[in-house]
């Protein structure tokens with residue numbers, strides 16, 4: 042039987058590359074589309090090395106309808122799409138909102154049009170826990186209210202969910218929205234991992250780069266939040282656990298053709314503060330990371346972590362890797378990178 046062919050937009054990026062590995066491990070054939078705006082072509086070789094399988098990749102922008110049509114002519118229909126391609130930095134989105142609205146929304150509707158043209162009926166959409174805004178009660182469940190978005194990035198995810206929901210309700214398409222919490226870590230081979238360009242926006246690569254001496258010190262954004270140690274709390278999930286959730290989401294749509302649209306929290310169910318994360322990194326790797334307390338960052342919410350019961354039950358998926366494992370994998374990956 043031929044392998045099911047899955048289009049992964051943004052498939053050379055951090056979560057996309059790990060998902061490509063998880064798909065190959067599960068017997069799927071990924072086809073990657075990436076414009077390499079935030080990824081390196083060397084990732085493709087690394088995926089091949091890990092899996093022993095060659096991966097087809099198209100260097101194109103998902104906002105570019107003309108090139109997507111060429112892709113369609115070459116590839117025809119897909120058994121599913123996983124749509125990662127998007128800008129993802131909360132802080133940057135506050136500084137450059139139009140860039141975020143333009144890219145994140147137009148890429149989504151171009152992909153939906155491509156799906157319609159090619160009779161591709163299943164899509165997994167990268168959503169985010171930021172759709173919940175600052176929740177009233179924790180942990181957040183999928184039934185928690187969608188609050189006012191705290192950043193343009195978060196708003197692109199709220200609107201993206203709505204666009205996809207409206208399209209799916211129109212018939213002939215199934216969609217799963219995965220609301221990611223905070224992905225960290227790297228593949229245990231240290232062949233793929235997070236590759237931020239320039240100064241990292243996210244906590245984990247900033248920690249690893251500071252531990253390596255590339256950055257002088259970590260700035261902790263705020264220590265007077267209403268949390269036990271005053272720093273923000275997030276649900277940090279190993280990127281391989283997150284990657285495997287995408288495979289489960291595809292399988293769920295295959296096994297439940299009556300499912301039109303559904304959403305799932307993809308986290309661990311545990312919240313850790315920035316200081317706790319830093320301590321866990323230092324303990325797991327026996328290294329010191331200098332830090333200072335800095336002003337709060339615009340767009341940050343105080344605390345959030347996931348109720349994952351729905352994903353555990355319906356997707357038959359549960360995060361299995363520990364925070365320490367993620368910290369070790371992230372550090373091993375950083376150490377393998379040339380400066």
Ligand code: UDP
Nearest residue numbers: 131242243244245247260261262273315341
């Ligand atoms: N953070 C920090 N210093 C940094 C980067 C992030 O203190 O250099 C904090 C940030 O304020 C948030 C947490 O770390 O509380 C996670 O931030 P990240 O950007 O990794 O993910 P987000 O939750 O914003 O998507």
